[in-house]
Amino acid sequence: MAKAKLIAPYGGKLVNLVVTGKEREELLAKTAQLPSIKITARNLCDLELIATGGFSPLTTFMGKADYDRVLKEMRLADGTVFPLPITLTADPKELPTVGEELVLRDANFDVIAIMTLDEIFHWDAETEASLAYGTTDAKHPMVSEMARWNKVCISGPMKVLNLPKYYDFVNLRHTPAQVREMLEKMGHDNVVAFQTRNPLHRIHEELTKRAAAQVNGSLIIHPVVGMTKPGDVDHYTRVRTYKALVDNHYDKNNTMLSLLPLAMRMAGPKEAILHAIIRRNHGANHFIVGRDHAGPGNDSLGKPFYGPYDAQELMKQHEAEIGVKMIPFEMLVYLPDEQRYVEEKDVPKGAKVANISGTQVRDDYLAKGKLLPEWFTRPETAEILRETYPARHKQGFCIWFTGLSGSGKTATTQVLRSLLLERGRELAILDGDVVRTHLSKGLGFSKEDRDTNILRIGFVAGEIVHAGGGVICAAISPYRSTREEARKMVGENFIEIFMDTPVEICEQRDVKGLYAKARQAMQDGKPMGFTGVDDPYEPPINPEITLKGFGSSPEDNARIILKYLEEQGFVLPIK
Numbered sequence: 364m365a366k367a368k369l370i371a372p373y374g375g376k377l378v379n380l381v382v383t384g385k386e387r388e389e390l391l392a393k394t395a396q397l398p399s400i401k402i403t404a405r406n407l408c409d410l411e412l413i414a415t416g417g418f419s420p421l422t423t424f425m426g427k428a429d430y431d432r433v434l435k436e437m438r439l440a441d442g443t444v445f446p447l448p449i450t451l452t453a454d455p456k457e458l459p460t461v462g463e464e465l466v467l468r469d470a471n472f473d474v475i476a477i478m479t480l481d482e483i484f485h486w487d488a489e490t491e492a493s494l495a496y497g498t499t500d501a502k503h504p505m506v507s508e509m510a511r512w513n514k515v516c517i518s519g520p521m522k523v524l525n526l527p528k529y530y531d532f533v534n535l536r537h538t539p540a541q542v543r544e545m546l547e548k549m550g551h552d553n554v555v556a557f558q559t560r561n562p563l564h565r566i567h568e569e570l571t572k573r574a575a576a577q578v579n580g581s582l583i584i585h586p587v588v589g590m591t592k593p594g595d596v597d598h599y600t601r602v603r604t605y606k607a608l609v610d611n612h613y614d615k616n617n618t619m620l621s622l623l624p625l626a627m628r629m630a631g632p633k634e635a636i637l638h639a640i641i642r643r644n645h646g647a648n649h650f651i652v653g654r655d656h657a658g659p660g661n662d663s664l665g666k667p668f669y670g671p672y673d674a675q676e677l678m679k680q681h682e683a684e685i686g687v688k689m690i691p692f693e694m695l696v697y698l699p700d701e702q703r704y705v706e707e708k709d710v711p712k713g714a715k716v717a718n719i720s721g722t723q724v725r726d727d728y729l730a731k732g733k734l735l736p737e738w739f740t741r742p743e744t745a746e747i748l749r750e751t752y753p754a755r756h757k758q759g760f761c762i763w764f765t766g767l768s769g770s771g772k773t774a775t776t777q778v779l780r781s782l783l784l785e786r787g788r789e790l791a792i793l794d795g796d797v798v799r800t801h802l803s804k805g806l807g808f809s810k811e812d813r814d815t816n817i818l819r820i821g822f823v824a825g826e827i828v829h830a831g832g833g834v835i836c837a838a839i840s841p842y843r844s845t846r847e848e849a850r851k852m853v854g855e856n857f858i859e860i861f862m863d864t865p866v867e868i869c870e871q872r873d874v875k876g877l878y879a880k881a882r883q884a885m886q887d888g889k890p891m892g893f894t895g896v897d898d899p900y901e902p903p904i905n906p907e908i909t910l911k912g913f914g915s916s917p918e919d920n921a922r923i924i925l926k927y928l929e930e931q932g933f934v935l936p937i938k
Contacts, residue, residue, distance in 0.1 A: 366547045367581075369554065370648040370686060373640050374420030374443065377539060380476075380523045381414055387524055394474050394524075398459050399466040402451065405508075407469055407527055408589040408626035409449050410476060412641070414523040415538040417625075419644045424451040426518035427484040434494040437633070444684050445640070446633035447495055450486070452513035458483060467521070474524055481519035488512065496630055497669075500662045502904075504593060504629050507847035511814065527624070532588075532602050537621045543646040545619055546581055553580030555690060556647035558638045558656075560591040560627065562604045562748060564740045566695045568612060569704045570651070574690045575617060578649050582618045584609060585642065590626040592659060594855030598622075600751040607743035621645075629659035631669030632677035639678065639687040652678050653692035663843075663904035697738050730755035730932050755932030759828035761853045762924065764837040765846060765903065766862030767895045768877060769869030771912030771920070772837040775862070778921035779835065786925075786934050788833050793820050795838030808892045814845045821849030828853050833933075841900045856933070860924065861903045864912030866895045 372378075382390060402410065412418045420443060425433065428440040430448050439445045451467075459465055459480060467476045488509040492499045501507045529536055537545070546554055555574045559567070563584075575582040586605055588598040602622065609620045625641065628634055634657035639650045656674035661667055678689045694707040697717045710716060719728075719739050728735050732754040735745040752758070762779070764772040773794060783790055795816070799806065802819050806812040817840045827834040840846050850857045870878040881893030890897040903909075908927055910920045928934040 365550060367550050367552045367554075369543055369546060369552065369646040370643055372416060372419045372539070373643045373685070376419065377416035377543075377644060378413065378419045378422050379416055379540070380422065380521055381526065382522045382524055386522075390477055390522060391474065391524055394466045394477065397464050397466045397477065398457070399468050399472075400453055400457050401468050401470060401472065402475070404470070405590055405626040406451050406467075407475070408624050409451075410467065410521075410523070411527055411624050413449070414476070414521070414526065415540070416644050417539050417623075417641050418449060419539075421445075421449060423478070423521050424516070424518050425449055426482045427516075430484075430486070430516065434491060437636070444636070444681055446636040447628055447630055448491065450516045451518070452486070453483075453515060453517050454513050455483065455515050458515075458517065465517075465519075469527065473528075475527070476521045476523040476525075478517070478521045479519045480517060483515050483517055485514060486516050495633070496628070498662065500668075501843040501847045502661070502663045503659050503668060504847075504851060505659075507844040507851070510844040511818075511848065531599065532622060535602065535606075535620055535622045536624075539645045542583065542619075542621050545621075546583065546646045549581045549617055549619070551580040551617065553578040553649060554583060554647040555580060555649040555651065556583045556585050556642035556645065557651050558642070558653075559584070559586045559605075560595055560601075562596055562601055562740075562744055563608055564735075564744070565738065566697070566704060568608060568741070569695060570692060572613070574649070574651055577690065580617070580649070582613070583642075583645065583647060584613075584618065584620045585623050585645070586620075587625045587627055588622045589624045592627070592629055593851035596748075596751070600747060604744045604747050607747065608741060611743065612741060627657060629657055631656065631658050632674040635674035635678050636681055636685065639682070639685055639689070643685065643687045647687065649688050649690055650678075651690045651692055654694065656692075665905055699738065702738075726755075726932070730758075753831075756935050757831065758856060758933070759831045760833050760856040760858065760928070760933045761824045761828050762833075762835045763824075763840070763846070763849065763853075763857060763859050764835070764862060765840045765859065765906075766864060766912065767866055767869045767900055768839055769872040770862035770864035771910075771917060772862050774917040775910070775912075775920045775924075776835050776837045778917045779924055782921055782925050783833065783928075783934065786937070788934060790833035790835060791827055793824060793834060793836045793838070795820070795836075795840075798838070808898075810842070810892075810898075814842065817842075817845045817849060818852070821852040824849070825852035825854065828856055839894050839900070841894045841898065843901045843903070846903070858908065858924075858927070859903055859906040860908045860910060861906040862912040863902070863909050868913050869895065 413421050432438050432440050433448050437446045465478045465480050492506045555578050557571050635652050642650050652675050655671045659668050675691050682689050695704045696707050699717045729752040803816040820836050824834045824836050881891045881896040884891045885897045892898045894900050929936050
């Protein structure tokens with residue numbers, strides 16, 4: 364079979380910043396004498412895609428000219444369509460002067476790249492959130508995350524000495540150049556790419572096979588294994604399901620599975636454009652765009668951040684310029700009497716239709732330890748999911764109390780703990796005051812220190828929940844964006860409880876005299892940064908449970924929470 368003639372990379376050339384051989388050895392020896400900064404997990408994903416050409420034509424993190432025009436017009440400074448900013452933020456105190464070299468290191472302090480620092484520019488999180496993502500709501504994963512980024516962006520030419528090291532699924536991790544080589548050998552000029560961050564069910568399988576047949580070409584199943592939406596199925600589980608499907612149910616002559624180390628932005632329509640550009644760089648000239656593509660879910664008021672077909676509409680506007688043709692994900696349904704899948708619009712009048720929503724998958728099947736039906740999910744996939752996700756009452760969960768000092772968090776926690784122990788649910792308690800004594804000793808009460816304290820609690824809570832344990836966290840946690848970051852650390856089994864108690868009542872209960880001390884300090888011109896007095900408290904907009912810390916006893920409130928846990932399946936009712 365002759366080699367396929369794949370679409371050229373976006374911008375005409377596949378970027379490659381990886382240095383090898385003698386030059387690499389010389390540069391590695393040089394790094395010990397250069398200043399260094401650690402980059403985040405997101406930065407590391409972005410750097411890898413810049414270095415290997417996944418983000419072509421980008422050759423580095425965006426400078427100010429590219430950044431500004433991308434935010435305002437979805438274009439690089441030279442006019443090329445590019446939907447979202449790809450930036451590297453840093454602490455200015457850690458940076459050398461412009462023109463000097465800087466080593467970029469990962470979380471383990473291993474050398475990744477050397478950057479020649481060309482630009483340092485200030486940015487604003489709220490402005491970027493509004494322009495890039497269309498919202499400043501902390502429920503959006505990027506909005507809450509950006510609130511913790513450093514205050515300057517840096518840019519400059521990079522020489523990449525080491526790509527990130529992976530130990531899982533190494534035979535499925537390919538650079539864009541390697542993917543192109545494999546697709547060329549398949550012999551099809553047309554290639555359709557499928558983006559996914561979820562397990563594939565039979566409808567997805569049917570859709571992808573139809574798409575490959577429609578373009579008479581090859582199919583690349585290209586799941587994201589970088590940062591995705593908080594609460595998503597972990598990539599280890601997902602990739603096991605993808606492998607089982609591709610190995611057993613797809614044509615190996617025209618299908619390949621490859622993993623994409625992308626840190627998603629959950630930017631909906633704009634993210635669809637980014638995904639299409641990435642797939643062009645991997646050799647695909649067709650791209651499947653689904654309903655609510657890369658959607659982050661609902662905002663604080665319970666409304667979707669983006670419309671269900673916004674991504675398809677934006678893709679239509681830009682597909683010619685990007686050079687990637689969209690294949691819209693048409694909603695398929697299963698007709699059990701005919702044992703076939705059809706587009707929703709083609710369902711015969713009066714025909715019986717079978718369908719299972721994502722919520723039903725979680726609540727009616729996985730949470731109850733039931734196998735998904737074979738018409739919906741291949742048995743191999745259903746079994747892997749059941750192994751990974753035990754019944755809800757065997758899963759970990761986090762009860763996160765938030766409210767002013769004196770609102771009733773600790774009193775309710777004590778009662779709730781007893782009620783849960785009675786039901787056989789062992790759990791840990793992370794009280795804000797206790798954590799400050801041990802885990803966060805030495806931290807003050809600046810916003811930065813408060814955030815650090817809450818994120819430490821969130822991290823520990825997440826580790827407990829992921830290990831299948833229950834945990835109650837009782838801390839003021841005054842800032843919405845920080846609570847959302849804690850939610851991301853824990854995952855979907857995060858239950859936010861707002862103790863809605865007026866500050867006047869909290870002051871009446873204040874046996875330590877902290878409120879009085881804070882008010883006196885404010886009068887003396889020496890504010891303490893005390894929440895509710897001279898520092899703001901941002902109440903949750905849409906918590907799972909709101910309780911009154913007055914007029915109801917701690918036992919009354921604890922039983923409301925217990926009832927909720929029973930309804931959600933985390934606690935079995937007493938028979």
